[in-house]
Amino acid sequence: MVLSQQLAQAACTYPFSQLGPCFDNGIATVTAWVPHATSVAVFDVASGNTLAALSCVDDSFLFSGQVKGLTEGTVYGLQIVNEENEYELIDPYQFQQQAYHAVHFVDHAPENVYRQLGAQLVELDVGLSAPLQATRFAVYAPNASAVSLLGDFNYWDGSSHPMQKTDLGYWVLVVPDIHAGMKYKYQIKDADGNQLPHKADPVGFYAEQYPSHTSVVFDHEQYEWQDTAWMTRQRDDKYHQPMSIYEVHLGSWKRPGDDPTQYLSYRTLAKELVEYVVDMGYTHIEVLPVSEFPFDGSWGYQPVGLFSPTSRFGDPDDFKYFVDQCHQQGIGVIIDWVPAHFPEDGHGLARFDGTHVYEYADPRKGWHPDWNSCIYDFGKDTVRQFLVANALFWLEKFHIDGLRVDAVASMLYLDYSRKDGEWIPNVDGGNENYEAISLLQWMNQEVYSKFPLAMTIAEESTSFPKVSRPVFEGGLGFGFKWNMGWMHDSLHYISKDPSYRRYHHGEMTFSMVYAFDENFVLPISHDEVVHGKGSLLRKMPGDEWQQAANLRAYAGFMYLHPGKKLNFMGNEIGQANEWNHDSSVNWHLLTFEKHAGIQHLYRDLNHLYRQYPALHQLDHDIHGFEWVDHGNAEQSIVSMLRKSQQGEQMVYGICNFTPVPRDGFRMGVNLPGRYRLLLNTDDKKYWGSGYPVVSECVSQPQGWNHREHSIVFDLPPLATLLLVYEGAE
Known part of the structure; x- marks a missing residue:
């Protein structure tokens, strides 16, 4: 030809x-x-x-x-x-060396993926009076026979800008006078010359919504950050600091109207959401995935543009502004990150150049039956670098404080959600995906070495060992792990009618058997209030008052239990309906005393949790917790002690999970002296019954619960009490 x-x-x-x-x-x-x-x-x-x-x-x-x-x-x-x-x-074809420069060193460090590939705005020093402004394009398509650049600049004519293939499998071209804001895609032909659907840039920094899903050239150097104090703070030990996370789906936290296609912008959220979170006493916001995704109903868990914040709410600088405002108000930002799988949308990564560039070729490894999506090939060097680079990208370019890694269990096990014969064993005949394990270890090592103030959190639902232990100890290297066992057992218990709870008492106490095996976060997440599971309030048994009382008592138990805290939006107001991504949290409910009272309780719990070191300093240390009485199944009561790092502060917690008040309840204490009531979830200000409870009591020299001293008080129905030791009488 x-x-x-x-x-x-x-x-x-x-x-x-x-x-x-x-x-x-x-x-x-x-x-x-x-x-x-x-x-x-x-x-x-x-x-x-x-x-x-x-x-x-x-x-x-x-x-x-x-x-x-x-x-x-x-x-x-x-x-x-x-x-x-x-x-x-x-003429772009006179800049051959400048184009090749993009890919010579990509494989030397993972961050080179987003520093060299995609659409990079460059200044060419080519002997003119001023540097020549251009955009350098580089895309990985090793098995393509031809790749062309499409865009507004060439009227989307696939024949106008053919790209050059390099020995490394990257296609490159430098085009002068292409500036930020211009739209582009790649036209790719497979090895046989067949044209594929036009592809968005895998390393694109900004993308349009349906129907075009077009990539947009973006300049990451224009935003002026104002969070220097936050980013240069002394390294804090997150394990000994309070961490109460407000999990948010940005598209449905609050809507500007009834139109499901309308959202609050990143900049509006930076004001309204951040003000709310500060008032409520949360320490962090965790947002469901913000990487660009085509289908609203996936909530972001089917991402296509890993390097682009979704344009539903604004451009990348708008998202930077949101993070910036969080930091200026002392709020950390965690994003849900999805390295496990991706959808088959034609403009995305699936069979990118006609072959399985990003996904395992064998469907027994490369296809996820639960989510009908492709699984990344965790053993391929280019894919591993792509994913690790993306983790670093969010931390570097957007100042993100943490990555909550989604669906880790599905990555770790080759037989995850598969029947016999539907999966391929590893080289040792087992079900562990060694490639995924080493990828996660590498990702965590890179994150903590380059961004020591950041953290990673694993959503991992099995008993895989050492998820939140360092790689040099044989662990996966995560900072924290969601405690799915605690969530499952405690919700199963609290959903039971109180008359049956004595038969399930162990479900509320068993978590302490393994509570310090990992650095746990206690999650009541979006997954627990959707798909017919009902809202947190509606999981509770009984009449209207008992449902609210059960929720309040359960919230008190959660804040007493060792582990960092996470609650999904709507839980804190006792939302009646389960979460719907197409509508707002039911904020109108706050006009009712019941819901305003529940919100008041969560606010007070957050502030107490932050104020009292005993409630957070030793969340991951066995020396910070004692059972006072975990065996009172007959009355469905548990009592515990939380201690600060040096043991100088002690907070006792008592949970009554029946609607029966217990007058003259006696509880053993470690030291003689005064004990002051910090919080009573049955208080009238929380829409409780207001059952009379003393604000302070003095210990008696009567042994109880294997302790030499004890205190006596009236215990309200369906309530949790927190008392702090004030010292000797």
Whole structure:
């Protein structure tokens, strides 16, 4: 096939060998491919002087000719005439070395993926009076036969800008005068020359919504951060600090109206959501995935553009502003990160160049039956680097404080959600995915070495060992792990009618058997209030008052239990309906005393949790917890002691999980002296019954619960009490 035919059919693999300048014994020849041109001339960009007219080749849009006065290093442009207008452009095919520069060192460090690939705004120092502004494009498609750049700048003509294939499998091109805001995609042909659906940039920094899903050139250097104090603070020991996380789906926290297609912007959320979180006493916001995703109903868990914050709420700088405002108000930001799988949407990663570039080729490893999505090939170097780079990208470019890694269990096990014969054992015949394990270890090592203030959190639902232990100890290297066992057992218990709870008492106490095996976060997440599971309030048994009382008592138990805290939006107001991503949290409920009271309780719990070191300093240390009485199944009462790091502060907690008040209840205490009531979930201000409870009591020298001293008080129905030791009488 002659060159003009290759170019016309967008089938040219090595355009640099045919297009651009060629110098032979001091004589310059320029060859240019300009679709729809009727004439083309060459001019010197520095002087503006026309140097030569090019001749049409093969009655096509290929133009070529000798150009006197053109020397190596001279930047030239093309003066183009077509049937509609005249215009000038700088020929991109004279910048071969600048294009190759993008990919020479990509594999040296994972962060090079987002620093070199995609659409990078560059300044070319090519001898002009000022650097030449251009965009360098680089995309990995090792098995493609041809890749072309599409965009507004070439009227989406796939034949206009063929890209050059490199030995490493990357396709590159530098195009002058493409600036931030311009839209683009890649036209890719597979090894047999078949054209694939137009692909968005896998390392694109900004993308449009349906129907185009177009990538947009974006300049990450324009935003001026104002969070220096936060980013340069002394390294804090997160394990000994309070961490109460407010989990949020940005699209449905609050809506501007009834239209399900309308959302609050990142900048509006930066005001309204951040103000709310600060008032409520949370320490962190965790947002459901913000990486670009095509389907609203996936909540972000089917991402396509891993390097682009979703444009539903604004551009990437708007998201930076949201994070910036959080930091200025002392709030950390955690994002849900999804390295386990991705959807099959045509513009995405699936069979990117006609082959399985990103996913396992064998469906027994590469297809997820639960989510009908592709599974990344965790053993492929380019994929591993792509994923680790993405983790680092959010921390570097967006100042994110933590990554909550979704669906870790599905990554760790080859037989996850598969029947016999539907999975491939590892080299030792087992079910562990060694490739995924090593990827997660590498990711965690990179994150903590490059961003020591950041953290990673695993959503891992099995008994896989050492998830939150360092890699050098044989662990996965995560900072924290969700305690799914505690969540499952405690919700199962609290949903029982109180008359049956004595038969399930162990479900509330068993978690302490393993509470310090990992650095746990206690999650009441979005997954527990959707898909027919009902809201947290509606899980509770009994009449209206008992449901609210059960929820309040359970919340008190959660804040007493060792482990950091996470609650999904709506839990804190006792929302009656389960979560619906197409509508807002039911904020109107706060006009009712019941829901305002529940919100008041969560606010007070957060502030107490932060104020009293005994409630958070030793969340992951066995020395910070004692059972006072875990065996009172008959009355469905548990009592415990939380201690601060040096043991100087002690907070006792008592939970009564029946609607029966217990007058004259006696509880053993470690030391003689005064005990002051910190919080009573049955208080009238929380819409409780207001059952009389003393605000302070003095210990008696009567042994109880294997302790030499005890205190006596009336215990309200369906209530949790917190008391702090005030010292000797």
